[in-house]
Amino acid sequence: xxxxxxxxxxxxxxxxxxxxxxxxxxxxxxxxxxxxxxxxxxxxxxxxxxxxxxxxxxxxxxxxxxxxxxxxxxxxxxxxxxxxxxxxxxxxxxxxxxxxxxxxxxxxxxxxxxxxxxxxxxxxxxxxxxxxxxxxxxxxxxxxxxxxxxxxxxxxxxxxxxxxxxxxxxxxxxxxxxxxxxxxxxxxxxxxxxxxxxxxxxxxxxxxxxxxxxxxxxxxxxxxxxxxxxxxxxxxxxxxxxxxxxxxxxxxxxxxxxxxxxxxxxxxxxxxxxxxxxxxxxxxxxxxxxxxxxxxxxxxxxxxxxxxxxxxxxxxxxxxxxxxxxxxxxxxxxxxxxxxxxxxxxxxxxxxxxxxxxxxxxxxxxxxxxxxxxxxxxxxxxxxxxxxxxxxxxxxxxxxxxxxxxxxxxxxxxxxxxxxxxxxxxxxxxxxxxxxxxxxxxxxxxxxxxxxxxxxxxxxxxxxxxxx
Numbered sequence: 001x002x003x004x005x006x007x008x009x010x011x012x013x014x015x016x017x018x019x020x021x022x023x024x025x026x027x028x029x030x031x032x033x034x035x036x037x038x039x040x041x042x043x044x045x046x047x048x049x050x051x052x053x054x055x056x057x058x059x060x061x062x063x064x065x066x067x068x069x070x071x072x073x074x075x076x077x078x079x080x081x082x083x084x085x086x087x088x089x090x091x092x093x094x095x096x097x098x099x100x101x102x103x104x105x106x107x108x109x110x111x112x113x114x115x116x117x118x119x120x121x122x123x124x125x126x127x128x129x130x131x132x133x134x135x136x137x138x139x140x141x142x143x144x145x146x147x148x149x150x151x152x153x154x155x156x157x158x159x160x161x162x163x164x165x166x167x168x169x170x171x172x173x174x175x176x177x178x179x180x181x182x183x184x185x186x187x188x189x190x191x192x193x194x195x196x197x198x199x200x201x202x203x204x205x206x207x208x209x210x211x212x213x214x215x216x217x218x219x220x221x222x223x224x225x226x227x228x229x230x231x232x233x234x235x236x237x238x239x240x241x242x243x244x245x246x247x248x249x250x251x252x253x254x255x256x257x258x259x260x261x262x263x264x265x266x267x268x269x270x271x272x273x274x275x276x277x278x279x280x281x282x283x284x285x286x287x288x289x290x291x292x293x294x295x296x297x298x299x300x301x302x303x304x305x306x307x308x309x310x311x312x313x314x315x316x317x318x319x320x321x322x323x324x325x326x327x328x329x330x331x332x333x334x335x336x337x338x339x340x341x342x343x344x345x346x347x348x349x350x351x352x353x354x355x356x357x358x359x360x361x362x363x364x365x366x367x368x369x370x371x372x373x374x375x376x377x378x379x380x381x382x383x384x385x386x387x388x389x390x391x392x393x394x395x396x397x398x399x400x401x402x403x404x405x406x407x408x409x410x411x412x413x414x415x416x417x418x419x420x421x422x423x424x425x426x427x428x429x430x431x432x433x434x435x436x437x438x439x440x441x442x443x444x445x446x447x448x449x450x451x452x453x454x455x456x457x458x459x460x461x462x463x464x465x466x467x468x
Contacts (some may be wrong), residue, residue, distance in 0.1 A: 010118040028129040028461040032097055032139035035088055041352065043142040047092055050075065055082040064220030071209075071229050073176050074144055081092065089142070096138030099146035103319055104129040105155045113160055113288060113328045124326045127336075132344040135319045140351055145150055145315040148178040152316055153323075155184065156295045160288050164197040165204065172208025179230040180303075180313055186272045187298035191291070193280045243311035243349055244306045245342040245431035252284075252429075259305040268305040274300075275443070284450050287329045293446050296320035300339065311346035314435070318343055324442065329345050331445040338438035342431040349422030 012020075050070075054062040060079045068075055081091040108125035115121060130132060137143050151174035158167035171188060174181035191197040213226045238256045240248035247264075254260065275297070278284075286294070300315035303309045321336040 010121075012119050017119075017122065021125075024122065024126045024129065025104075028100070028104075028126075028135075029097065031130065031135055032100075035136070035139035036093055038140045039089060042142045043089065043092065045077075047142055048088060048231050049091065049290060051078050051082065051088045054079050059083060060215070060219055062219075063216040064196070066222070066225050067179040069229070069233055071178070071212075071213050072221070072226065074147070076215060083207050092142050093198065095147055095335055096142065096144045099150045100134055100138050103134070103146050103153060106150060106308055107319055107323055110153070110157050110160060110292065110323050110391060111315060113157075120326060124322060127322050128319050131318055131322070131340060133218060133312075133315065133340065136344075136347055137312060137315060141312075141347075143312060145178070145180070145312050147465070148174040148181045149316045149327055149408075150174075151177065152181055152184045152299075153319055155188075156291065156320075159191060159196060161293060163192075165201045166320075167197065168201040168204040170209055173212075175205055175232075176209045177210045179233055180316075183302045183313070184295065184297040185298075185371055186276070186302065187291075187295040190276050190279060190294060191286065194286050196286050196291070199314075209235060237308045238305045241309060243345045243346050244303060244309035244313060244437045245311070245428060246306075246309055247432065247436070248307060249428040249432040264305055264307040268302060271301065271305060275446075278468055279450060282450075290322070290446070290449060292324050292327045292448070293332075293442065296324040296421070297439070297446060300435070300442065304439055311343070311350065314339065314343040314346075320441035321438065321442075328445055328449075331448070332442065335438050335441050335445075338434045338441070342438070344434035345426040348425045352425075353422040 023159075031071070045067075050068045053065075053067050057065065061081050063072065063075060063079065078092070079087070081095065084091060086094070104125040105461050107128045108121045111124040111353075112121035134146065137145050151170045155167045155174065158164070158170060167191070171181065171184060174184065187203075188197065192199055192202065213221075213223075215225060216226060221274075225308035238261075240251060240254060240256060240260055248254075248260070251257075251260065284290075296317065299320055300314065303313040317339055318336075321332075321339040325332045325336050
């Protein structure tokens with residue numbers, strides 16, 4: 001299959017397309033219900049306690065207290081959930097599954113821009129909906145990475161539709177849900193530098209963030225705490241990697257290092273600059289395929305080289321690698337396979353042990369008292385944990401699976417220390433190498449694509465004067 005011959009395939013009838021889409025969606029929901037009874041350590045130690053705290057303190061009025069380390073939009077959804085007569089576990093997972101569907105929808109729409117009136121967009125949406133990491137993240141883990149990822153991919157869609165202001169609204173929604181939305185920002189910066197997105201539109205990102213804080217402010221929340229929520233998150237973990245299949249798995253003998261953390265941040269910035277500067281200097285055109293490719297590289301490269309990344313932080317790459325492969329199938333068919341292999345098996349040490357042991361989920365790795373900074377419900381009535389702690393909301397101690405002070409745990413399959421303890425199905429060195437191979441493949445495809453375009457000649461004053 002070439003990059004363009006799919007357009008020649010038979011076009012589906014609208015009624016049949018809708019019927020097949022309905023079957024795909026219902027099948028995806030059915031698959032997820034098989035995991036709904038699974039209770040992860042993150043749910044027990046974080047989300048369930050946030051839910052109970054909100055329920056016991058008046059619903060939305062509970063938002064005036066500092067009790068969670070997530071920003072307010074997700075807490076609004078939990079507050080709504082407390083008024084719905086469904087089990088908390090199922091309701092929390094239903095919220096995440098809803099965003100799974102939004103993510104699949106925007107995948108469908110982006111691929112439809114490339115192959116309108118064909119079956120390929122539906123296939124792309126179905127693949128994303130059934131990806132192991134997408135299913136497990138919401139239905140088993142009870143995480144909500146699908147929210148910021150769906151809005152981020154939605155932002156890419158509206159950039160492709162040449163609606164940059166609406167795109168920045170969606171990037172703002174993504175950022176309001178989770179700090180990890182910054183993985184999209186290098187691609188957004190390039191779009192701004194190449195004038196696909198006007199600079200003033202970027203103001204919508206903080207504007208949306210602040211606007212979504214208004215209901216919490218009305219409930220009585222402290223404005224300073226709301227502004228510092230992401231700052232407090234950034235220094236929660238000191239490990240170089242937290243089960244992420246990234247470059248730090250190669251430093252198996254080092255659990256944490258300030259020098260490597262700083263170096264990783266600097267190296268990430270330098271790599272991004274090295275990739276962007278030629279595009280800007282050559283004034284290369286950002287075609288739809290290039291925008292998709294640049295976005296996929298951005299959300300894969302950043303968590304691969306930044307320190308203190310979780311295994312779940314490749315979630316946007318899970319979806320965008322599939323979309324990129326549909327845009328450039330001959331060159332990138334292996335990209336989503338490598339990326340999903342690395343991302344999916346990185347979930348194993350946590351999920352396969354999450355139901356065992358105490359709140360932390362990992363046998364022998366208690367998550368109780370003496371955990372990391374930011375624990376408890378600081379300042380909230382009936383709260384537990386460290387009095388005066390920051391808005392961190394780690395009820396009962398650390399992030400699930402975190403060790404007691406002074407304890408050291410080595411992963412059974414190699415890789416970095418910290419949160420890798422558990423059942424390792426594939427060595428993390430192999431997973432990191434697979435992720436790197438996928439990233440290199442995507443970067444090489446981008447380099448080859450941009451090199452085919454000759455540099456745009458610089459306009460001289462004489463040229464300008466000669467124009468009528």
